[in-house]
Amino acid sequence: MTTATPTPPSDPRAAAYAASVRLSVAPMMDWTDVHCRQFHRLLAPGARLYTEMVHARAVIHGDRSRLLALTPEQAPLALQLGGSEPADLAEATRIAAAHGFDEVNLNCGCPSDRVQAGRFGACLMREPALVADCVAAMAAASDVPVTVKCRLGVDEDDDYDVFAAFVDGAVAAGASMIVVHARNAWLQGLSPKENRDVPPLRYDWAHRLKRERPGLPVVVNGGIASLDATLAHLRHVDGVMLGRAAYHDPYLLHAIDATLRGAPLRPRGELLRALRPYAEASMAEGAALKHIVRHVLGLFHGQPGGRAFRQVLSEGAHRPGADWGLVEEALAVTEVRARDRSAA
Ligand SMILES: Cc1cc2nc3c(=O)[nH]c(=O)nc-3n(C[C@H](O)[C@H](O)[C@H](O)COP(=O)(O)O)c2cc1C
Numbered sequence: 001m002t003t004a005t006p007t008p009p010s011d012p013r014a015a016a017y018a019a020s021v022r023l024s025v026a027p028m029m030d031w032t033d034v035h036c037r038q039f040h041r042l043l044a045p046g047a048r049l050y051t052e053m054v055h056a057r058a059v060i061h062g063d064r065s066r067l068l069a070l071t072p073e074q075a076p077l078a079l080q081l082g083g084s085e086p087a088d089l090a091e092a093t094r095i096a097a098a099h100g101f102d103e104v105n106l107n108c109g110c111p112s113d114r115v116q117a118g119r120f121g122a123c124l125m126r127e128p129a130l131v132a133d134c135v136a137a138m139a140a141a142s143d144v145p146v147t148v149k150c151r152l153g154v155d156e157d158d159d160y161d162v163f164a165a166f167v168d169g170a171v172a173a174g175a176s177m178i179v180v181h182a183r184n185a186w187l188q189g190l191s192p193k194e195n196r197d198v199p200p201l202r203y204d205w206a207h208r209l210k211r212e213r214p215g216l217p218v219v220v221n222g223g224i225a226s227l228d229a230t231l232a233h234l235r236h237v238d239g240v241m242l243g244r245a246a247y248h249d250p251y252l253l254h255a256i257d258a259t260l261r262g263a264p265l266r267p268r269g270e271l272l273r274a275l276r277p278y279a280e281a282s283m284a285e286g287a288a289l290k291h292i293v294r295h296v297l298g299l300f301h302g303q304p305g306g307r308a309f310r311q312v313l314s315e316g317a318h319r320p321g322a323d324w325g326l327v328e329e330a331l332a333v334t335e336v337r338a339r340d341r342s343a344a
Pocket of ligand 1: 028109
């Protein structure tokens with residue numbers, strides 16, 4: 001598959017960013033916070049990570065130390081912005097670039113009522129000229145790449161050419177990559193959760209987009225939940241973005257990243273223990289263990305002892321004074337259960 005960057009950039013950070021197009025973890029509100037991303041980075045050194053969506057005005061006026069929290073290891077890291085006011089998006093992009101993000105992504109896919117009322121997210125798919133203005137303002141604001149994450153359309157939209165024209169408008173305005181959540185968003189009658197499952201997936205639109213625009217980096221997203229599916233998509237597009245599967249089954253994320261990098265698989269316990277220095281440093285600064293370990297509960301998904309692992313952590317992490325010892329306890333219990341199971 002051709003990518004947009006045939007010769008790798010000589011700057012190592014730019015080279016890592018370019019390579020990370022192949023695999024990314026989706027922006028997910030309440031899930032892909034700074035702690036989650038630290039864990040995902042350990043699992044997937046080659047993947048591009050995305051923040052939760054942050055509104056441009058929150059970036060400008062809000063508590064940046066919280067909203068834009070990151071660590072240097074989390075690069076390549078994109079900030080996802082919500083909004084539809086070009087001047088605000090430009091200012092937020094400038095702030096994000098100065099903060100150390102490698103990419104700024106515009107959300108054109110969120111269907112929630114709150115987001116619709118604010119005239120951003122998925123309803124922007126019906127306003128291609130406004131999206132182009134937003135992207136142009138963002139791209140002019142800094143050197144950081146500006147990308148767009150969109151759906152195929154909204155409600156009953158069913159015209160590939162309209163979708164392609166939306167993409168072309170964003171690209172002409174300066175978007176350097178398109179992430180396609182390959183289904184429509186239904187703005188009436190479905191919750192955001194249903195909007196991630198009910199509208200049918202049409203991967204062929206994303207594949208066709210790439211086929212017809214070979215120079216445009218295209219990433220496909222939606223319902224991709226295995227290594228085989230990832231590899232199959234990579235024959236058609238530049239990258240695959242995993243959301244729920246990566247979150248609920250973090251070892252799958254590890255396995256896909258390792259396969260793409262040709263690296264050996266590391267055991268689950270070793271990966272988790274690599275989080276300890278970060279977890280302890282965060283707790284020393286006031287974070288609670290429960291806010292960190294909630295993201296690791298799925299690490300033994302589908303494995304003997306996986307339920308015990310989840311139970312020890314979710315019950316114990318809420319107790320006052322819970323520390324890393326609880327994680328060691330969960331690992332030990334999991335090992336014993338797994339051994340009992342294989343001996344039975
Ligand atoms: C809990 C949750 C929160 C989400 N928040 C965002 C968000 O902030 N921005 C966004 O573009 N998409 C958001 N999404 C959608 C995902 O990025 C992704 O497009 C969707 O889940 C489909 O991919 P998947 O089937 O791999 O999960 C969210 C999804 C979930 C499950």
